[in-house]
Amino acid sequence: SLTLEYGAHRIGKRTDQMMETWRNYGLGQFIHWGVYALTGGHWDGEYYSGAAEWIRSWDKMPKDAYDQLYKSFDPKNYEPKAWAKQAKEMGAKYMIITTKHHDGFSLWPSKYTDYDVTNSPYGNDIIGPLVEAYDAEGIDVYLYFSVMDWSQPGYRVSLETEEDRTAYEDFKAFTRNQLIELLELYPSAKGLWFDGTWDEAWKEQAVFADELEKEMRAMIPGLIIGSRFRPDDYGNRHFDSNGDLMGDYEQGWERKLPNTYEDTKGNDWDAVMTVPENQWGYHSDWRGHVKSSYELIEMLVKSVSLDGNFVLNFGPDGQGNIRSEEAKLAKEIGDWMKVNQKAIYSCGYLNWQKQDWGYYTQSREDGKIYMVVFNQPLDGKLRVKTADKVILDKVYPLENPGMILTPELIQKNEYFIPVIMDQKWTSPYVIVVESSSTDEDKNGGFQKAK
Numbered sequence: 495s496l497t498l499e500y501g502a503h504r505i506g507k508r509t510d511q512m513m514e515t516w517r518n519y520g521l522g523q524f525i526h527w528g529v530y531a532l533t534g535g536h537w538d539g540e541y542y543s544g545a546a547e548w549i550r551s552w553d554k555m556p557k558d559a560y561d562q563l564y565k566s567f568d569p570k571n572y573e574p575k576a577w578a579k580q581a582k583e584m585g586a587k588y589m590i591i592t593t594k595h596h597d598g599f600s601l602w603p604s605k606y607t608d609y610d611v612t613n614s615p616y617g618n619d620i621i622g623p624l625v626e627a628y629d630a631e632g633i634d635v636y637l638y639f640s641v642m643d644w645s646q647p648g649y650r651v652s653l654e655t656e657e658d659r660t661a662y663e664d665f666k667a668f669t670r671n672q673l674i675e676l677l678e679l680y681p682s683a684k685g686l687w688f689d690g691t692w693d694e695a696w697k698e699q700a701v702f703a704d705e706l707e708k709e710m711r712a713m714i715p716g717l718i719i720g721s722r723f724r725p726d727d728y729g730n731r732h733f734d735s736n737g738d739l740m741g742d743y744e745q746g747w748e749r750k751l752p753n754t755y756e757d758t759k760g761n762d763w764d765a766v767m768t769v770p771e772n773q774w775g776y777h778s779d780w781r782g783h784v785k786s787s788y789e790l791i792e793m794l795v796k797s798v799s800l801d802g803n804f805v806l807n808f809g810p811d812g813q814g815n816i817r818s819e820e821a822k823l824a825k826e827i828g829d830w831m832k833v834n835q836k837a838i839y840s841c842g843y844l845n846w847q848k849q850d851w852g853y854y855t856q857s858r859e860d861g862k863i864y865m866v867v868f869n870q871p872l873d874g875k876l877r878v879k880t881a882d883k884v885i886l887d888k889v890y891p892l893e894n895p896g897m898i899l900t901p902e903l904i905q906k907n908e909y910f911i912p913v914i915m916d917q918k919w920t921s922p923y924v925i926v927v928e929s930s931s932t933d934e935d936k937n938g939g940f941q942k943a944k
């Protein structure tokens with residue numbers, strides 16, 4: 495392997511308590527909010543088919559017009575407490591807020607730019623009250639920060655000239671100043687979620703990024719930072735030039751999920767997901783496929799079954815309203831979580847063979863195994879192939895622990911679990927399997943429930 499000064503500084507998962515807490519979240523909420531929300535994905539009556547938060551890059555969007563939008567930013571309906579309550583009801587255990595997206599508009603009072611909320615009609619800090627409201631609901635807060643900042647004179651895609659390099663030094667200092675400022679203002683933040691680090695200019699900054707990451711980690715012990723922040727000695731992010739994970743968890747799953755445990759490389763990871771195909775910021779006219787709560791619950795369960803967290807995106811409008819489609823999803827997901835959360839929180843991957851009916855999760859606290867059923871077989875028999883030397887001690891529906899299900903032995907370590915046929919299931923349900931290991935290879939494989 496290569497000798498790297500600025501590659502991964504740790505091999506394998508973090509084992510400290512703060513990371514264990516992160517690993518056990520299961521469900522998170524992403525919030526994309528900024529002046530782009532004022533456009534709602536339209537300009538001058540024209541529909542923008544790209545991701546709404548990228549509308550400034552649209553050739554039909556006059557840049558100076560976009561850059562004046564902040565003078566209209568005055569979200570009368572912004573209610574951070576209501577947002578936090580809704581997220582609590584949904585069952586989110588953490589929330590990631592865009593403090594600054596690619597356009598550079600800072601949602602907190604920043605000493606380092608005039609392009610921030612204090613110079614908008616709204617005038618007040620957006621981030622502070624949001625952090626307080628989510629902390630009060632017991633939902634951990636993480637700060638999204640885009641290194642790419644179109645508003646900054648020193649920002650560069652690549653460093654071609656001496657002038658570029660001089661300007662970029664100012665940009666690096668500005669970037670550091672804002673990040674230190676954020677951690678000083680909001681020390682209850684548990685981590686940072688970086689974006690906008692794909693430019694060549696940034697990928698040459700292995701030394702600077704490493705020193706800055708060390709400085710931030712020293713400010714908040716246990717701070718959790720993903721794989722998209724630092725470039726290594728050769729400019730590689732996410733995985734260094736030896737293939738080792740940069741940062742504390744893999745951030746590569748954006749609008750997509752791993753399909754097998756092997757895809758996750760055994761790392762911690764999060765998947766961040768839009769409700770439409772590709773809209774993070776508010777777009778008033780969602781076109782194409784809009785995901786249902788059923789689809790999103792399956793993505794959540796699949797993520798947890800593969801040792802990841804699932805982060806669902808919300809894009810409030812320019813007045814600070816949560817749109818009705820998102821409110822409905824929060825309610826529907828929350829209703830499901832209220833009944834089935836034991837299969838999600840503090841759960842992760844189980845090495846039993848994946849079956850068509852759905853997903854296994856296993857509690858990291860008491861070892862209980864959860865079968866989350868999405869595709870009930872027509873014959874009502876759920877095939878279960880355990881790992882070797884496993885005994886099924888007790889099997890029952892999570893919603894009805896008194897209803898003991900008796901597995902039918904098919905062959906060694908393989909059973910049919912009879913599902914509850916008398917109920918017309920309309921949403922995914924959970925069966926609990928209490929199992930124990932045996933050192934002999936018992937053919938019987940299971941004991942009658944005690």
Ligand SMILES: COc1ccc([C@@H]2N[C@@H](C)[C@@H](O)[C@H]2O)cc1
Pocket residue numbers: 526545547548689690748766774
């Ligand atoms: C294809 O390039 C990009 C670049 C940035 C993004 C940003 N990352 C997401 C988390 C959103 O913030 C989106 O704007 C998406 C695709």
